[in-house]
Amino acid sequence: MFGGVGMIxxxxxxxxxxxxxxxxxxxxxxxxxxxxxxxxxxxxxYKDLREICGLFQQVQxxxxxxxxxxxxKIDLPxxxxxxxxxxxxxx
Numbered sequence: 001m002f003g004g005v006g007m008i009x010x011x012x013x014x015x016x017x018x019x020x021x022x023x024x025x026x027x028x029x030x031x032x033x034x035x036x037x038x039x040x041x042x043x044x045x046y047k048d049l050r051e052i053c054g055l056f057q058q059v060q061x062x063x064x065x066x067x068x069x070x071x072x073k074i075d076l077p078x079x080x081x082x083x084x085x086x087x088x089x090x091x
Contacts, residue, residue: 009082010065016057020049022068023088024081032085034076045073 009030015023020036036056040046049056049070061068062075069075 008066009078031088034081034085
């Protein structure tokens, strides 16, 4: 769990990379790579990320910084990214 009960991790920055991977940095310094391919395969509305040219690159961070989104149908909560993202090892 992050920092305490009910604490939702806040996102400092999100960057779309190749192959539907997001690089996400959280306020607590954690950096992860989140693979959106699984979501694209399993969630119907996410298929637009592959089918609409350039949509994936248009990822945005909501004002609360607890959610990223592409449009009104496709969004990802920060706690899912925090939990399922792969930690980036710093060398």
